[in-house]
Amino acid sequence: EADIYQTPRYLVIGTGKKITLECSQTMGHDKMYWYQQDPGMELHLIHYSYGVNSTEKGDLSSESTVSRIRTEHFPLTLESARPSHTSQYLCASSAVQGLNSPLHFGNGTRLTVT
Amino acid sequence: AQSVTQLDSQVPVFEEAPVELRCNYSSSVSVYLFWYVQYPNQGLQLLLKYLSGSTLVKGINGFEAEFNKSQTSFHLRKPSVHISDTAEYFCAVSSRGGADGLTFGKGTHLIIQP
Numbered sequence: 001e002a003d004i005y006q007t008p009r010y011l012v013i014g015t016g017k018k019i020t021l022e023c024s025q026t027m028g029h030d031k032m033y034w035y036q037q038d039p040g041m042e043l044h045l046i047h048y049s050y051g052v053n054s055t056e057k058g059d060l061s062s063e064s065t066v067s068r069i070r071t072e073h074f075p076l077t078l079e080s081a082r083p084s085h086t087s088q089y090l091c092a093s094s095a096v097q098g099l100n101s102p103l104h105f106g107n108g109t110r111l112t113v114t
Numbered sequence: 115a116q117s118v119t120q121l122d123s124q125v126p127v128f129e130e131a132p133v134e135l136r137c138n139y140s141s142s143v144s145v146y147l148f149w150y151v152q153y154p155n156q157g158l159q160l161l162l163k164y165l166s167g168s169t170l171v172k173g174i175n176g177f178e179a180e181f182n183k184s185q186t187s188f189h190l191r192k193p194s195v196h197i198s199d200t201a202e203y204f205c206a207v208s209s210r211g212g213a214d215g216l217t218f219g220k221g222t223h224l225i226i227q228p
Contacts, residue, residue, distance in 0.1 A: 105156075
């Protein structure tokens with residue numbers, strides 16, 4: 001049972017459109033993350049946040065941007081979608097930085113750009 | 115730098131048979147090791163983790179893993195699998211403990227055959 005919610009689950013959109021992928025969590029977690037996942041490939045961290053008004057770029061360069069205005073909400077935006085952005089995007093959160101706080105994942109958004 | 119190698123992209127096994135999913139890592143510092151599972155159309159959830167202490171770690175759903183420092187391995191095992199174990203399994207390593215320092219492997223697809 002997910003306490004972290006991603007919408008939409010599936011999105012097919014044309015090239016050049018602006019899109020926002022939503023992610024919300026009800027656990028009061030400070031840290032939130034966006035991962036990109038392609039079939040047969042490892043998950044790549046593209047953005048993370050330590051709390052409100054904090055955003056950092058991850059290991060994988062991405063043309064997307066994120067914002068963290070509220071603790072529970074961490075949306076990801078693509079200003080102009082391209083076919084190379086086709087992927088699955090996973091949002092996650094954790095309570096505190098440290099060893100005993102696992103990542104809680106949402107069910108993902110599968111994005112297809114035509 | 116740290117990296118994770120999951121040696122098998124796909125492992126087919128018959129129901130009620132034992133299974134081992136292999137994971138090797140490389141890191142120049144002490145590491146913390148994790149196994150995550152991803153069921154179809156869902157996000158990842160934590161199976162088990164090694165932080166310190168006993169090298170044999172027990173997780174949820176009857177899975178266990180053994181940390182072997184000399185062989186830099188963290189193989190996942192289950193003595194008897196069920197159809198419901200069909201999923202993608204990801205090994206991950208962190209040298210910093212926090213999820214923003216987590217490196218994932220490419221995943222192993224466990225296929226349970228009746």
